[in-house]
Amino acid sequence: MQKRLSLPVFFPDATYAAIHSVPFHEVSNHLLTGLVVTTLHMEIIGMTELLQKNSVTYRNMAKLPENMTLLTDSGGFQILSLINKHKLGKITEEGAVFKLPDAPKKKHLLTPERSQEIQATIGSDIRVVLDVPLMGTEDYKTTKEAMERTTRWAKRAKDTFTRLVGKSATVKYDSQQLEYDSPLLCAVVQGGNDIALRKESAQQLASLGFDLFGFGGWPLDENGNFNTKIIETFVESLPSGSITYGMGIGTPDDIETGYKIGMTIFDCVLPTRNARHGSLFVTKGNGETAGRTYDLVRIGSQKYETDLTPVDKTCDCPTCKNYTRAYLRFLLKKKNPVGFTLASIHNVWWYLRFMTRLRS
């Protein structure tokens, strides 16, 4: 297998094995060059059992193109969310023990090893080590311990990855493209908002040797602004030429800034989540002023009630080619699933088009 990926790239999140509300065929193959699937959810754990039993891969089952890059996330961030929002989990040295809101009686254990096994069964091209993410507001001691445990877990994940994959990849990489010939392993740099700890995390992980490095944790500062300083620390602390992945980043502005700093792979829930909530990304001059690189159409707003123009007149997505703002507004107001789908198709498409603009 030899794969090539144009950079910078945005991978939509397909957390539950599908991009939320968006059928794959609704996004052009030329645009959709990669996906992020998450290992933690019961749907995915159930899917891996199915895959294993029937010796098929997720790619075959979903009929994803061979040249598409599949990235699986380890589940670390979702465990943080389960612990923070639902108090349904805790971290031990062995791994993450958690319960799921749907079935709060059953305990699950996700170890760095198990996470790699699940990701291998899914058959992804880029696999992420299980890490201990934090929100950046924790005290120094907690942050340091989480960072050090992340390093120990990364080592364990790498051992499992090596056993399962059997060979290390040949990689060609620059800021324009990535070429690889077998699965890649991504370590996650932690350290919160502490510059020294970030640096230490990056150096520890780099010395263990990984194919790429993710920026882990929370990318925003206390004011909600993109934390440029800590992202710079992350990139600068890695050996030059390292492949860097901004996990969960971000707004189009943040992606542009991240790319300028040196990150080349991105993923984020924003396009799909915002679509469902009625915030549609449009090119500048076509909506309400929002960011440096984009405007927003808050489609629920009364002013679009009878607007018969497309969401973004410069967009070539199926939604913009076939539907009006007024219709989309009506569907979303009624929480009609077709509205979620049309809005999500637009935002995903718009994000991917944005990436092609960043490349040129």
Next chain:
RNA sequence: CCAGAGGUAGCUCAAUGGCAGAGCAGGGGUCUGUAAAACCCUUGGUUGAAGGUUCAAGUCCUUCCCUCUGGA
């Protein structure tokens, strides 16, 4: 025609005779490795009409109007 139940915000309904409220809808906003189909803020009132009792009436009394259910 008789009997019973009812009429309060756009809708569905709360409120011992004591400041007329909630949910939904409507309007505005938030969202960053998705347990967010979520969450936050917010505009709405001659309590069917007219009289009466009372310090005080959505609430009690009288008449009328309308709705529903059952009966003739």
